[in-house]
Amino acid sequence: MNSRHSHPHPQHDHGRGREHGHAHGHEGRRRTAGLRHRLGHLLRPHSHESADKVDRALESSAEGMRALWISLAVLGVTAIAQAVVVVLSGSVALLGDTVHNAADALTALPLGVAFVLGRRAATRRFTYGYGRAEDLAGIVIVVTITASAGFAAWTAVDRLLHPRDVAYLPAVAVAAVIGCIGNEWVARYRIRVGRKIGSAALVADGLHARTDGFTSLAVLLGAAGAAMGWRLADPIVGLAITAAILLVLRDAAREVFRRVMDAVDPALVDGAERALLDVPGVREVAELRLRWIGHRLRAEVAVVVDGDLTVRQAHHVAVAAEHALLHAVPRLTAALVHADPAPAPGMADPHAGLAHHAA
Template sequence: MKGFLYDLFVPHTHDSADSIDDAMEASTAGVRALKISLFVLLGTTILQAVLVGLTGSIALLADTIHNFADALTAVPLWVAFVLGRRVANRRYTYGYGRAEDLAGMFIVFVVALSAVVAGWQAIDRFINPRPIENPWLLVAAGLVGFAGNEIVAIYRIRVGQKIGSAALVADGVHARLDGFTSLSVVLGAVGVMLGFPLADPIIGLLISISIMLLLWGTVKSIGARLMDAIDPALLERAEHALEHTDGVHAVRDVRVRWVGHRLTGSATIVVEASDLHEAAHVAAHASEHVHEAIGNVDTFTVTPAPPSRR
C-alpha cells in the first residue's frame, strides 16, 4: 500500500524508453498538455463555483479553490515551456530550460498557499457555522471535481514522463491531489445527510492538512532537479552505451544533468588511437551511442584520452 500511494502521488519524472527525441516536439507536447488541461480545469472550477453558491459548502469551496489554483499554475509553466525554446547565449550558456524548474517551485508555492486558504476557511466555519443546503448537489459536485481532475492528472503526468518534465509531473500530481479532495467533499456531504453538519468543515480542514503532507514528495522532486540530481538508471544507460562503443577501453567522469525537460552531459573515454583524428572519430561514435540510448539528450560531449602509461 505504501508503494502504491508513493507511485500515485510521487511518480517518476521520466520514462527513458519512451522519451521524445526532438526538443521542439517535446516542448510542443508540453504546451499542448497545458492548454487542454487548463480548459478542462477551468470548466470544472466554474461548475463547482456555481454549486458552492447553491450549497454553501466550505469543503466544496476548498476544493474549488484548489481547482482554480491548479488551473492558474498552467500559466507560468506554459511561459516556461515557451521560454525554454530560446537558444543559448553568452549570458545563459545552457539556455533557458531552468525556467521550467522555477515554474515547478511556483506550483509548489501555489499549492501550499491554496491549502492554507482552504484551512483558514474551514476554521472560520467552525467558529461561524452555516447550514449546508442541497447536499445531493454537493455529492454530484465532488464526483465531477474528481473526474475532471483525474483526467487532467493522468494526461499531465503521462506527457511529463514522456518529455522528462518534473514540473509538468508535479502539476499533474497537484491535479490528482485536487481529485482526491473532491472525493473528500463527497464524504462531507454524506456526513451532513446523516445528521453531522460539522463533517463539512472537518473534511475541509483534513483536505488542507493532507495536501500539505503529500506536497513534500513534490518538493523533493523539484528540489532534486534544482540540485542537478539524476536517476542512477539514466547514468548507467549512458555508461553502458559508452563502454560498448568500438575503440573505447574505459569510461571516466560521466556526468548528466537536467536543464528543464532535456538532458545534457559529458564523459571522458580512454581510447587506443594512432592519431587525433581516430580518437575524435571514436568519441563522436560514442556520443551517438549515448543519444541512441537516452532519447531526450540534447548535448553529450565526449572527450577522448590516451591510456595512462606506467
C-alpha cells in the first residue's frame, strides 16, 4: 500500500533490509519520538500539502536567482575594471584573471535558465519536472572553466616565448586586489545560498569564484616581480593561475558528476532510515533510495509492516512514514512509500510474480 503521493513501487528488494522486529526498546523509542513530534506540531504547526511544497520550491529557486544576479553584477563590475587595466598594462596574468572573472560572471546565465525551467510544472513527458536542468547547467559551468584554463595557459605560454615589460604596475596591483575582494565575496555568497537550497551547480560556481580570488592574489605577486625587473614574472604567474583553475575544475567536475550520477550524502540515507524505523508500525526498511532533481530531493521507500493490517491501517503507516521523512531529510519535497507485508511461515512471497523481472 502506497502513501497518498505515490504510484506502484518499481522494485522490492527485501534481501538488503535488516531485521529489527518489535523489540520493546524500539517501541519505547517510537512512542517517545511520536510524542515529541506531536508536541512539535503544536508549537510549530505546518502543512505538507502539495501547494506548500511548491511554494518552498519556488522560494528556493527565487533565492538562487537572486544570488545569481547579485553575483553577476559584482563580477561584471570587477571584470570591467580589470579589463581597462589590461588594455593599459598588457599584463597577461591580469588578462587571464579578467577572462576567468568574465567567464564566472557569464555562468550565471545557464544557471538562471535552469532555475527558471525548474519552476515549470511536471508534464506527461517530463513527469519529474525540469529540475535536472541544473545538472546540465553544472556541465556548462565545467566546460566554461575548462575553456578559461585553456585560454589562460595559451596567453601565458605565448608571453614566455615573447616576453615584454608590463606597464602601469600600480594599476595592475590595484586591479588584482579588486579582483580578490570581489571574487571572495561572490564565492561566499554563492556557496552559502547553494548549500542552503541544495544546488550543486551553484556551489560549484561559488568554488569557481573562490579560486578566481586566489588567482587575483597571484597577479599581485606577478606585478611585484615585474616591479623588481623580472620580466618572466608575469607569464609565470599566468601559468600558476592556469594550475589553480585546473584545481577548481577538478572539484567542480566531481561535484557535478556525482549529482548527474544520482549520488547523495550517505548521512542523508542514514538519517532517513532512522526516521523510518521510529515510525509506529514500521518493522523494517526493505529499500530506501534518494535522488536529487535539481536542488530538491525525492525518496522511494519500501517498508515492512504487519501482514495482518488492513489496507487502511497499512496506508496510515505509509503516510506516517512519508511524514517522518519530510521532517528528517532536508530539502525533501516528495516521497513514494510502499508498505509490504511481513513474511509469515507457509506464506508465499508476495512479490513472486515479479521474480522473472529481476536483474
